[in-house]
Amino acid sequence: MLEVFLVSPYLVNGCTGKMGKAVVEAVVSAGIHIVPVSFGGLKNAGKTVQVGGKDIQMYGPYERERILASILNDYPNLIVVDYTVPAAVNDNVELYCKIGVPFVMGTTGGDRNRLYKTVESSKVYAVISPQMGKQLVAFLATMENMAEQFPGVFSGYTLQVMESHQAGKLDTSGTAKAVISYFQKLGVSFEVDQVKKIRDPKQQNEMVGVPKEYLSGHAFHMYHLESPDKTVSFEFQHNVCGRSIYAEGTVDAAIFLAKKVQSKADKFIYNMIDVLREGAMR
Numbered sequence: 001m002l003e004v005f006l007v008s009p010y011l012v013n014g015c016t017g018k019m020g021k022a023v024v025e026a027v028v029s030a031g032i033h034i035v036p037v038s039f040g041g042l043k044n045a046g047k048t049v050q051v052g053g054k055d056i057q058m059y060g061p062y063e064r065e066r067i068l069a070s071i072l073n074d075y076p077n078l079i080v081v082d083y084t085v086p087a088a089v090n091d092n093v094e095l096y097c098k099i100g101v102p103f104v105m106g107t108t109g110g111d112r113n114r115l116y117k118t119v120e121s122s123k124v125y126a127v128i129s130p131q132m133g134k135q136l137v138a139f140l141a142t143m144e145n146m147a148e149q150f151p152g153v154f155s156g157y158t159l160q161v162m163e164s165h166q167a168g169k170l171d172t173s174g175t176a177k178a179v180i181s182y183f184q185k186l187g188v189s190f191e192v193d194q195v196k197k198i199r200d201p202k203q204q205n206e207m208v209g210v211p212k213e214y215l216s217g218h219a220f221h222m223y224h225l226e227s228p229d230k231t232v233s234f235e236f237q238h239n240v241c242g243r244s245i246y247a248e249g250t251v252d253a254a255i256f257l258a259k260k261v262q263s264k265a266d267k268f269i270y271n272m273i274d275v276l277r278e279g280a281m282r
């Protein structure tokens, strides 16, 4: 039987940011309709900006409820994509849940426990993940499997974590936090505040090896494990330059979510491992 699937229009919040722009461009090139509205910070409120060849009307923190409700009325299949800032995560999720609009949350940080509680009590469909890149999601899934199958296998090992991102990144890597949670299940004693964050472009280029052209948009991660007697060590690295891997994954997440909404799936909250497992990443 042929699958009947209505392509949903997407509204991308934070569309003037690095990820917001990359996602709008990926959505446009996938031939999906962009709703020409976006919620951002105060700086752009009231402005019309050009992103991905579209004129997009920006709104600040005020009037958001009225605007989003009216957009959902005009576009009942709407999917919201959020790439804003950690400080906006919880307010945004509360708004999406209040209005009842399905959303993809790519923004990291904020109070993650509160975020999940809000979504759980609202029965709004959502994909929430600090990492949208297909191969990186597969790495997270592998770590999750190892932690489930061999809990405690790295007990006594010491862990060092380094992450380097563009100077403007406000929080500690959400991906590193996820990986650390798996290492904790594997028996390693390590807290997120022990992560070495590198935000200085000179150090990033000279010490970490980030190419100069990607200093303004990169995500390099290194995890080094060592046995108590220092005779055994492990190192995991994932280094990403640019934004396209996440933008493509976000489009996959939004298409996946639209299908879940339209099929009235029993489960409401998904992560990218769910999207990958269902074969929904191109």
Ligand SMILES: NC(=O)C1=CN([C@@H]2O[C@H](COP(=O)(O)OP(=O)(O)OC[C@H]3O[C@@H](n4cnc5c(N)ncnc54)[C@H](O)[C@@H]3O)[C@@H](O)[C@H]2O)C=CC1
Binding pocket: 013, 014, 015, 016, 017, 018, 019, 020, 039, 040, 041, 042, 044, 061, 083, 084, 085, 086, 087, 088, 105, 106, 107, 108, 109, 129, 130, 131, 132, 133, 168, 174, 246
């Ligand atoms: N899930 C994933 O795979 C990825 C997640 N990210 C996350 O996405 C988020 C955004 O990253 P970038 O685009 O690099 O940041 P950015 O700083 O380039 O963009 C942030 C955007 O948020 C807007 N903004 C500022 N204050 C706001 C507010 N109060 N409400 C709504 N919008 C506001 C800014 O105007 C800007 O458009 C970060 O949390 C980052 O960690 C980034 C890359 C991949």
Ligand SMILES: O=C(O)C1=N[C@H](C(=O)O)C[C@H](O)C1
Binding pocket: 108, 130, 131, 165, 166, 169, 172, 173, 174, 175, 176, 218, 219
């Ligand atoms: O801010 C970024 O750039 C990134 N954020 C995500 C995170 O915090 O894990 C994903 C990737 O590291 C890029």
